[in-house]
Amino acid sequence: MTTYDVIVVGGGPAGLMACVGALRQNARVLLVEKGDRLGRKLIISGGGRCNVTNAGEIDDIVKMIPGNGRFMYTAFHQFGNKDIIRLFEGLGVALKEEDHGRMFPVTDKATTVAETLIRHLRDRGVEIMLNTGVAGLLLESGEVCGIRLHGGGERRAPSVVVAVGGMSVPKTGSTGDGYAWARQAGHTITPLFATEVPITLDAPWVQDKSLQGLSLREVPLTLTNAKGKKLTTQLGDMIFTHFGVSGPAALRLGHYVSVGLARGEAPLTLAIDFRPDVPDAFADILAMFEANPKKTAFNVLKGYVPERALSLLLGLAGILPEVTYAHLPKAKLQAFAQLIKKFGAPVTGTLSIEEAFVTGGGVNLKEIDPKTMASKVAPGLYFAGEILDVHAHTGGYNITIAFSSGHVAGSWAAKRAKALAAEALAVEQGAGGHDQGEGQ
Numbered sequence: 001m002t003t004y005d006v007i008v009v010g011g012g013p014a015g016l017m018a019c020v021g022a023l024r025q026n027a028r029v030l031l032v033e034k035g036d037r038l039g040r041k042l043i044i045s046g047g048g049r050c051n052v053t054n055a056g057e058i059d060d061i062v063k064m065i066p067g068n069g070r071f072m073y074t075a076f077h078q079f080g081n082k083d084i085i086r087l088f089e090g091l092g093v094a095l096k097e098e099d100h101g102r103m104f105p106v107t108d109k110a111t112t113v114a115e116t117l118i119r120h121l122r123d124r125g126v127e128i129m130l131n132t133g134v135a136g137l138l139l140e141s142g143e144v145c146g147i148r149l150h151g152g153g154e155r156r157a158p159s160v161v162v163a164v165g166g167m168s169v170p171k172t173g174s175t176g177d178g179y180a181w182a183r184q185a186g187h188t189i190t191p192l193f194a195t196e197v198p199i200t201l202d203a204p205w206v207q208d209k210s211l212q213g214l215s216l217r218e219v220p221l222t223l224t225n226a227k228g229k230k231l232t233t234q235l236g237d238m239i240f241t242h243f244g245v246s247g248p249a250a251l252r253l254g255h256y257v258s259v260g261l262a263r264g265e266a267p268l269t270l271a272i273d274f275r276p277d278v279p280d281a282f283a284d285i286l287a288m289f290e291a292n293p294k295k296t297a298f299n300v301l302k303g304y305v306p307e308r309a310l311s312l313l314l315g316l317a318g319i320l321p322e323v324t325y326a327h328l329p330k331a332k333l334q335a336f337a338q339l340i341k342k343f344g345a346p347v348t349g350t351l352s353i354e355e356a357f358v359t360g361g362g363v364n365l366k367e368i369d370p371k372t373m374a375s376k377v378a379p380g381l382y383f384a385g386e387i388l389d390v391h392a393h394t395g396g397y398n399i400t401i402a403f404s405s406g407h408v409a410g411s412w413a414a415k416r417a418k419a420l421a422a423e424a425l426a427v428e429q430g431a432g433g434h435d436q437g438e439g440q
């Protein structure tokens with residue numbers, strides 16, 4: 001049977017980069033993937049363009065990782081966003097920077113990133129087994145020494161990197177298989193939850209779908225708890241859906257909804273500011289009516305917010321669209337201005353963990369060495385990527401975590417294998433030398 005230094009389980013960004021890390025230590029690597037292709041989630045990320053990393057400074061990147069970002073510092077210093085950029089450009093994938101530091105391939109095709117990485121692994125001799133589900137870890141006296149395959153069979157190596165992702169979007173292969181293996185090896189799993197996830201709301205305008213499909217650019221979304229305390233404000237694009245809100249800012253807020261609900265802070269309320277550029281909407285609107293006393297409310301306010309929102313907000317404030325300034329009580333204008341700045345709705349929750357972009361929670365970081373991604377519980381075992389209790393906002397940060405932790409895990413897994421091999425050789429040579437000595 002072929003012997004390997006490192007077995008990597010899972011062909012997502014963490015697993016692929018674990019192979020690169022191991023290769024750089026001249027390791028013999030086996031990559032095992034249960035799907036019929038590698039990088040299935042990677043190629044749908046970033047809207048199919050693959051948001052390969054973020055160009056920001058490490059401190060700024062850590063700030064965008066609400067789930068235990070500080071754990072990643074040591075890994076980022078070994079293989080960070082700049083190293084990711086250098087690696088891809090070295091492999092011939094030209095990258096470009098877009099808004100908020102997001103890095104994409106110039107081709108705008110995620111397949112460019114995935115295929116280049118896969119070709120690199122094949123060229124460098126990584127053995128790749130597709131359509132091969134791993135059933136569990138092989139453990140001997142508490143040490144990991146290989147993997148068991150579904151349908152029988154096993155593969156052995158002194159180091160195993162588990163990079164099987166979380167349990168979001170299971171059709172990509174991320175079905176949470178690794179948590180049971182981690183437990184089997186003696187690890188604990190922190191509670192799993194949906195993060196980077198659309199938010200469900202309970203409001204008549206959600207039920208009657210009056211705003212469905214309407215998108216807003218660069219608006220602040222604020223989440224408050226039962227006591228009216230602000231939990232967070234997230235600025236960005238959003239879209240109204242048939243269940244609530246989605247889009248980048250809403251997805252980020254989804255993290256705080258999951259955490260707020262888990263902490264018993266319900267009921268939570270979402271407030272949208274339609275006009276962040278206008279500090280005092282009431283004064284602004286009053287001035288518009290004073291300048292146009294003969295025009296109808298609808299005509300005065302046309303363009304102030306998108307038309308579908310305007311009709312709804314006027315109705316909620318009790319203002320008839322055809323009314324003119326002379327017949328408009330100030331209290332109603334005040335109510336309208338309030339709705340513009342704080343368009344609120346009770347939050348009922350989020351979509352499921354399977355529908356989330358990212359899984360929060362995972363392998364307990366207290367049991368992982370941040371320098372090597374090695375298990376502190378079971379020698380020979382390494383974790384990388386979303387299976388760990390680290391999760392970030394979208395914007396290239398999760399993929400950066402996966403690439404960085406993967407590279408670190410792969411390279412230290414290889415170093416361990418090489419050190420063990422060198423130790424075994426020294427013992428063998430020592431024994432051989434001794435025999436020779438005796439023979440003389």
Ligand SMILES: Cc1cc2nc3c(=O)[nH]c(=O)nc-3n(C[C@H](O)[C@H](O)[C@H](O)COP(=O)(O)OP(=O)(O)OC[C@H]3O[C@@H](n4cnc5c(N)ncnc54)[C@H](O)[C@@H]3O)c2cc1C
Binds near residue numbers: 357
């Ligand atoms: C639609 C979408 C868009 C996204 N966009 C972004 C974005 O723009 N920016 C960002 O930072 N993040 C984004 N993410 C998140 C990011 O893609 C993930 O965090 C990242 O892919 C996690 O990498 P991973 O290697 O840890 O796991 P995964 O990518 O989930 O890969 C795990 C691999 O392990 C394999 N596997 C599972 N079980 C087994 C088993 N038993 N045996 C063998 N193999 C197994 C799976 O088939 C899979 O190939 C997005 C996610 C989604 C769903």
